[in-house]
Amino acid sequence: MKTIIITGGAGFIGSHVVRLFVEKYPEYKIINVDKLTYAGNLANLKDIEDRPNYEFVKADICDFDKMYELMQTRKADGIIHLAAESHVDRSIKDPFTFAQTNVLGTLSLLQAAKLYWESLPEGYEGKRFYHISTDEVYGALELTKPEGDKDGRGPYGDEFFVETTKYTPHSPYSASKASSDHFVRAFHDTYGMPTIVTNCSNNYGPYQFPEKLIPLFINNIRHRKPLPVYGKGENVRDWLYVVDHARAIDTIFHKGRIADTYNIGGFNEWKNIDIVRTLIRVTDRLLGREEGADMDLITYVTDRAGHDLRYAIDSTKLKRELGWEPSLQFEEGIEKTVRWYLDNQDWLDNVTSGDYQQYYEKMYANR
Ligand code: NAD
Ligand code: TYD
Numbered sequence: 001m002k003t004i005i006i007t008g009g010a011g012f013i014g015s016h017v018v019r020l021f022v023e024k025y026p027e028y029k030i031i032n033v034d035k036l037t038y039a040g041n042l043a044n045l046k047d048i049e050d051r052p053n054y055e056f057v058k059a060d061i062c063d064f065d066k067m068y069e070l071m072q073t074r075k076a077d078g079i080i081h082l083a084a085e086s087h088v089d090r091s092i093k094d095p096f097t098f099a100q101t102n103v104l105g106t107l108s109l110l111q112a113a114k115l116y117w118e119s120l121p122e123g124y125e126g127k128r129f130y131h132i133s134t135d136e137v138y139g140a141l142e143l144t145k146p147e148g149d150k151d152g153r154g155p156y157g158d159e160f161f162v163e164t165t166k167y168t169p170h171s172p173y174s175a176s177k178a179s180s181d182h183f184v185r186a187f188h189d190t191y192g193m194p195t196i197v198t199n200c201s202n203n204y205g206p207y208q209f210p211e212k213l214i215p216l217f218i219n220n221i222r223h224r225k226p227l228p229v230y231g232k233g234e235n236v237r238d239w240l241y242v243v244d245h246a247r248a249i250d251t252i253f254h255k256g257r258i259a260d261t262y263n264i265g266g267f268n269e270w271k272n273i274d275i276v277r278t279l280i281r282v283t284d285r286l287l288g289r290e291e292g293a294d295m296d297l298i299t300y301v302t303d304r305a306g307h308d309l310r311y312a313i314d315s316t317k318l319k320r321e322l323g324w325e326p327s328l329q330f331e332e333g334i335e336k337t338v339r340w341y342l343d344n345q346d347w348l349d350n351v352t353s354g355d356y357q358q359y360y361e362k363m364y365a366n367r
Contacts, residue, residue, distance in 0.1 A: 002027075002028065002029060002075070003029040003075055003076050003077050003078075004021065004029070004030055004031070004076065004078040004079070004080060005031045005033055005070065005071075005074065005076045005078070005079045005080070006018050006031070006032050006079075006080045006082065007033045007034065007061055007079070007080070007081045008040070008081070008083030008084060009032030009033070009034055009056075009082070010036055010040035010041055010042055010044060010045065010056075011040050011044075011082065011083070011086070011209075012044075012203065012205075012207050012208040012209060012242065013082055013203055013242055013245055013246070014032070014082040015044035015045050016205070016242050016243055016245070016246040017080060017246045017249050017250075018045060018048070018054070019045065019047070019048055019246075020243075020246045020247070020250055021250070022051050022054045023048065023051075024250070025053070026053055027053075029055070029074070030053055030054050031055045031056075031057060031070070031076070032045070032054070032055070032056045032057070033057050033059050033067075033070065033083070034056070034057075034058065034083060035058065035060045035083070036058055037085075038209075039085075039086065039209045041207075041209075041350075042056065043347060043350065044207045055074075057070060061083050061101065061108060062100060062104055062108055064108040064111060067109050068111075068112040068115060070112075071112050071113060071115075071116035071117075076116070077127055077128070078129075078130070078253070079109065079128070079129050079130065080130045080249065080253060081106065081109060081129070081131045081132060082132045083101070083105060084101060084102050084105075084176075084177070084180075085101050085102060085173070085176075086173070087173070087209075087212065088136075088171045088173045088174075089211070089304065091171055091172035091173035091176070092171065092305055095172035098172050098173055098176040099172075099176050099179075102173075102176035102179070102180050103176050103179045103180050106131065106180035106183055106184065107180075107183050110129065110187045113127075113129055114191055114193060118191075124192060124193060124194050127193075127194055128194050128195075128196065128253065128258075129187070129193055129194065129195045129196075130195070130197075130198075130249070130252070130253050131180065131181065131184040131197045131198075133177050133180070133181050133199045134174065134199060134200060135161050135199050135200065135201050135202075135238070135313045136169065136171065136173065136174035136177065136308065137167050137169050137174050137177050137178040137181060138165045138166075138167060138168065138199070138311075139166075139167070139170055139174075139308065140168075140308035140309045140310060140311070141157055141160070141161070141309070141310040141312055142157055142309070142310065143157055143234070143236060143309050143310045144156070144157040144158065144159075145157055146234065148271070153267070154312055155269050156236045156271070156310055157310060157312065159312070160312045161199070161263060161312065161313050161314060162263065162314045162317075163199075163261045163262065163317060167181070170306045170308055171306055171308070174308075181199075184197055185197065185259075188259045189259075194258045195259060196253075196256045196257075196258065196259070196260060197261045198248070198249070198256075198261065198262045198263070198264050199263050200240065200245055200248070200263075200264040200265065200313070201238035201239065201240050201264070201265035201266070201312075201313045202237045202238060202240065202311070203239075203241075203242045203245050204239050204240075204241065204242065204333065204334070204337055205241050205333065206242070206340040206341075206344070209351060210348055210351065210352055213272065213275070214275070214279065214337065215341055217276060217279050218279055218338055218341045218342070219341065219348050220297065221280055221283040221284070221294050222283060222287065222345075224294065224297065226297055226299040227276055227297045227298050227299060228299055228301040229272060229301065230272070230301060230302070230303045230304045230307060231300070231303035231304070231307060232273070232300065233271065233273030233298075234271055234272070234273065234309075235271070235272050235307055235309055235310065236270065236271050236310040237269070237272065237311055238265050238266070238268055238269050238270075238312050238313050239266070239268050239270060239275075239330060239333075240264065240268065240326060241327075241328045241330075241333040241336075241337075243328075244266065244326040244327055247324065248264045248318065248324050251318075251322050251324045252322065252324075255322050256322065257321075262315070262317060262318045262321075263314060263315045263317065263318065264324075265313030265314070266315070266326035266330075267313075267314075268330050269310075270330070273298075276298060277292075277295070277298075278334060279334070280292060280294045280295055280297070280298075282334060282338045283338050283342070286338055286339060286342055
C-alpha cells in the first residue's frame, strides 16, 4: 500500500485516523480529502500538517470529476471513507444534505475508484475501499432492563447488534448511511471491488464538534449553561474512545477480509442521564468546583423525533478474528476527554463562533 485517500480527515474521527496513519506509516502517502463543512477543521491536524507524507486537498466527495482526477493523479491504492454529514438532529431538519453527501458522495467516490482501478494492468489487485459506517443503521434495541444490571453482559438488555442484524434505520442520518453501505457492498458484488464496511458505536474524545452530547455538555457545564437532555434521558448509547476506533480502522484496513463487515464497540452501554451526571461530576472536580454542584443545569427538553432507545454493539467477531480490543476503560476515557476540552477552550471557541453559533441558537430557541 503506497497512497491512501482518507475522506473527512478534518472531522472528528477522521482527524484521529489521519494522525495515526501519518505517524505510524511514514512510508505511506496520506491524502486527506475534505470539503471543510462546519464540522471540518484543519486545526484538528495542526501537529502533523507539515509531515512529508501528508497532503490536504479541499474537495467535495460529490464532485465526481475531482474524485476521479485525484485517484489518477495521486495513484491511490486505498480509500478510507469517513466524509459524511453525521449529526442526527441536523438530518431531521435537512435530510437532503444527508442524501447528497452520504449517498451520492459515496457513490461518486466508488465510481471514481472503480474507473481508476479498472484502468490499471493489475486491476483491483492490492486495492481496498474501506467504508466507515455506524451501528445506527441497525435501528434500535429494546430496553428490557431499565434499572440496569451492571454485572450483566448487556446491562440494559440481552440483545445486541451483530454483523448479520437486519438494517432498520429510523433517522434520515441512519437511512442515508444504510443506503451508502448498500452501495459499497453492491460495488463488491457487481464489479468485484475489494470493499470492507465497519459499523461502530458512538465515539467520544478530543476534537468532536460541540453539537454532540459529550463536548456540548462539557462546554455548557463550564459556562454554567443549561444541559438540554432529550426526553427522560433514558436512551442508551454504547460509547467508544475515538482513538480506539482509529486503532480498529488501522487493524481492519490492513488485516480485514475483503467483502466482510466488522462491528466495532467496547461493550460500554450508558443511559444518557448517567453520562450527563458523570460529566457534571468530573467537570466540576477538574474546575475546582464542588463535585456535583452543577446538577441543576440538567434541563429536560422535548424528545428528539424518532429517538432510538438503545444501541448495543457486539464486537466479538473483531476481537476473535483480528485481535482488536479497546485500550481504555470508560472512566479513564471520560476523564481524559473532559480534561482535553477544558484545556482547549480556544478550539471550542473557534468552532462555536460564527455560522454555527447562529445555527445552535435557532435550533434551541423553540425548545
Ligand atoms: P464529523 O461530522 O465530525 O466529520 C465529518 C467530516 O466530513 C468533516 O471534516 C466534513 O468537513 C467532511 N465532509 C462532510 N461533507 C463532505 C463532502 N461532501 N465532501 C468532503 N468532505 C465532507 O463526523 P465524525 O463523527 O468524525 O464521523 C466520521 C464518520 O464516522 C462518518 O461517516 C460517520 O457516519 C461515522 N461514524 C461516526 C460515529 C460517531 O460517533 N461520531 C460513530 C460511528 C460511525
Ligand atoms: P449524539 O451525541 O447526537 O449522538 P447520536 O444521536 O448519534 O447517538 O447524542 C447522543 C445521545 O444524547 C442521543 O440519545 C441524543 C442525546 N442528546 C441529548 O439528550 N441532548 C443533546 O443536546 C444532544 C446533542 C444529544
